[in-house]
Amino acid sequence: xxxxxxxxxxxxxxxxxxxxxxxxxxxxxxxxxxxxxxxxxxxxxxxxxxxxxxxxxxxxxxxxxxxxxxxxxxxxxxxxxxxxxxxxxxxxxxxxxxxxxxxxxxxxxxxxxxxxxxxxxxxxxxxxxxxxxxxxxxxxxxxxxxxxxxxxxxxxxxxxxxxxxxxxxxxxxxxxxxxxxxxxxxxxxxxxxxxxxxxxxxxxxxxxxxxxxxxxxxxxxxxxxxxxxxxxxxxxxxxxxxxxxxxxxxxxxxxxxxxxxxxxxxxxxxxxxxxxxxxxxxxxxxxxxxxxxxxxxxxxxxxxxxxxxxxxxxxxxxx
Amino acid sequence: xxxxxxxxxxxxxxxxxxxxxxxxxxxxxxxxxxxxxxxxxxxxxxxxxxxxxxxxxxxxxxxxxxxxxxxxxxxxxxxxxxxxxxxxxxxxxxxxxxxxxxxxxxxxxxxxxxxxxxxxxxxxxxxxxxxxxxxxxxxxxxxxxxxxxxxxxxxxxxxxxxxxxxxxxxxxxxxxxxxxxxxxxxxxxxxxxxxxxxxxxxxxxxxxxxxxxxxxxxxxxxxxxxxxxxxxxxxxxxxxxxxxxxxxxxxxxxxxxxxxxxxxxxxxxxxxx
Numbered sequence: 001x002x003x004x005x006x007x008x009x010x011x012x013x014x015x016x017x018x019x020x021x022x023x024x025x026x027x028x029x030x031x032x033x034x035x036x037x038x039x040x041x042x043x044x045x046x047x048x049x050x051x052x053x054x055x056x057x058x059x060x061x062x063x064x065x066x067x068x069x070x071x072x073x074x075x076x077x078x079x080x081x082x083x084x085x086x087x088x089x090x091x092x093x094x095x096x097x098x099x100x101x102x103x104x105x106x107x108x109x110x111x112x113x114x115x116x117x118x119x120x121x122x123x124x125x126x127x128x129x130x131x132x133x134x135x136x137x138x139x140x141x142x143x144x145x146x147x148x149x150x151x152x153x154x155x156x157x158x159x160x161x162x163x164x165x166x167x168x169x170x171x172x173x174x175x176x177x178x179x180x181x182x183x184x185x186x187x188x189x190x191x192x193x194x195x196x197x198x199x200x201x202x203x204x205x206x207x208x209x210x211x212x213x214x215x216x217x218x219x220x221x222x223x224x225x226x227x228x229x230x231x232x233x234x235x236x237x238x239x240x241x242x243x244x245x246x247x248x249x250x251x252x253x254x255x256x257x258x259x260x261x262x263x264x265x266x267x268x269x270x271x272x273x274x275x276x277x278x279x280x281x282x283x284x285x286x287x288x289x290x291x292x293x294x295x296x297x298x299x300x301x302x303x304x305x306x307x308x309x310x311x312x313x314x315x316x317x318x319x
Numbered sequence: 320x321x322x323x324x325x326x327x328x329x330x331x332x333x334x335x336x337x338x339x340x341x342x343x344x345x346x347x348x349x350x351x352x353x354x355x356x357x358x359x360x361x362x363x364x365x366x367x368x369x370x371x372x373x374x375x376x377x378x379x380x381x382x383x384x385x386x387x388x389x390x391x392x393x394x395x396x397x398x399x400x401x402x403x404x405x406x407x408x409x410x411x412x413x414x415x416x417x418x419x420x421x422x423x424x425x426x427x428x429x430x431x432x433x434x435x436x437x438x439x440x441x442x443x444x445x446x447x448x449x450x451x452x453x454x455x456x457x458x459x460x461x462x463x464x465x466x467x468x469x470x471x472x473x474x475x476x477x478x479x480x481x482x483x484x485x486x487x488x489x490x491x492x493x494x495x496x497x498x499x500x501x502x503x504x505x506x507x508x509x510x511x512x513x514x515x516x517x518x519x520x521x522x523x524x525x526x527x528x529x530x531x532x533x534x535x536x537x538x539x540x541x542x543x544x545x546x547x548x549x550x551x552x553x554x555x556x557x558x559x560x561x562x563x564x565x566x567x568x569x570x571x572x573x574x575x576x577x578x579x580x581x582x583x584x585x586x587x588x589x590x591x592x
Contacts, residue, residue, distance in 0.1 A: 027443070030447050137576060141575050143564060146563075146564030149549070164554065250437075251436065253438065255442070270442065274445060275532070289439060294434055
């Protein structure tokens with residue numbers, strides 16, 4: 001177990017290192033540097049030079065990268081020139097919104113997908129299966145911004161079940177908070193259904209074909225008992241990794257839903273930073289999101305490894 | 320029974336794609352109206368015989384705009400996936416055929432690119448390159464590279480140890496020749512599958528970028544931008560959000576279904592034989 005932990009930790013760190021390199025050097029290509037962006041095109045040469053000097057933009061790139069990394073570890077993620085605040089404060093302020101929408105939508109998507117996926121595996125080629133495969137295709141193809149708008153028209157504007165836009169923080173009442181993020185979460189959840197149903201369906205199909213199912217039935221268990229006692233159990237473990245992965249991905253993909261429903265989350269901050277080319281803010285957000293992705297993936301992998309001793313043997317035991 | 324299902328999805332996919340292709344081709348010869356002509360007296364019109372899909376907030380004909388926008392959707396989809404597939408092929412092949420050090424270096428970089436979730440990478444690239452159609456192609460193209468190179472990489476590794484490759488090497492074939500004339504034919508079915516589904520993804524990404532105002536810029540038409548413009552009026556005039564979304568859905572669904580169907584027919588058959 002320790003061996004896996006070490007290995008996975010190392011590879012996660014390697015990925016994060018590469019990500020920080022990519023982020024830093026891609027954003028270095030933005031035409032006009034940070035000083036130019038802050039002062040505008042009409043700034044005098046002297047003031048530009050002075051600002052460059054004070055921001056350390058005249059240093060070689062590698063030194064700049066090193067400084068940036070060191071500051072990140074110190075907790076200084078730079079400051080946003082459009083908001084005039086520290087990047088860390090801006091991100092942490094908006095984190096709860098994005099976080100709750102992400103978690104809430106997974107809480108909706110996973111049970112629904114598990115139910116549909118497992119049922120459609122049990123009744124393969126039946127109308128249930130055809131229905132679930134249609135949802136699978138539609139779920140992946142439907143543009144979330146369109147679905148968001150349609151849901152807004154139907155459920156918020158016409159049926160008035162949910163508020164149209166706006167976010168209520170949990171401090172103003174937990175129920176109204178849930179109410180305000182319900183519709184965005186449902187729309188996000190539908191987008192996830194495609195992948196998740198496919199996952200549960202194929203995992204259950206594999207489980208049903210396993211030898212232990214046959215031996216269970218040979219030993220006299222009814223099919224129903226065998227399914228409940230053995231197949232279900234093994235079918236639910238496999239998707240955990242992908243669920244973790246999807247949660248992480250979803251976390252970075254909320255920008256569209258936040259735009260439609262006017263939620264003050266990280267996605268909106270990201271969009272503003274891209275539009276305004278606020279380099280330090282953009283760097284901070286991108287790195288924060290990818291860090292979360294890598295971190296969530298690491299945790300899921302370790303959880304799965306802890307739950308399933310076979311994985312320990314496969315990856316950790318051999319070498 | 321098993322052979323019937325894939326056939327159905329391939330056919331449905333092709334039908335959906337043909338609808339979009341037809342819209343696109345016809346748009347070069349005939350459009351119901353000039354897509355940019357404004358008619359302020361006739362804003363937010365519901366579908367009538369004169370305007371089959373109604374008019375938008377400036378009184379422009381929605382059908383004409385959808386038809387014109389289909390050009391850029393297909394163009395961006397095809398071009399960006401071609402860019403991604405081509406570069407991905409080269410990168411994946413180089414990684415798979417090179418020594419262990421270069422191999423792990425390239426794969427770590429690919430892992431790094433894959434860690435950016437969703438359209439984050441594309442958005443970051445737009446921040447650097449600027450908005451607009453060509454930059455959208457480049458951004459989405461780069462966004463597509465990692466998945467293609469992963470695919471190519473794993474397929475070459477799978478094939479590398481097979482007997483006919485070893486034979487070719489013993490005859491003095493270089494790595495480039497081996498990949499092109501001995502491994503590539505085996506990879507083709509899966510490349511085609513991936514290509515088709517990626518086009519669906521690319522069209523969706525382009526429209527998402529345009530929806531966020533980062534892709535195709537006005538006055539050109541794009542499905543994502545039409546929906547973004549519709550957003551301001553959607554509560555009073557819900558109808559203007561329907562048509563562009565449905566067309567977008569048809570396009571993405573068409574390419575995804577075709578990809579899935581081809582996957583079932585080409586790839587699985589290949590595995591069995």
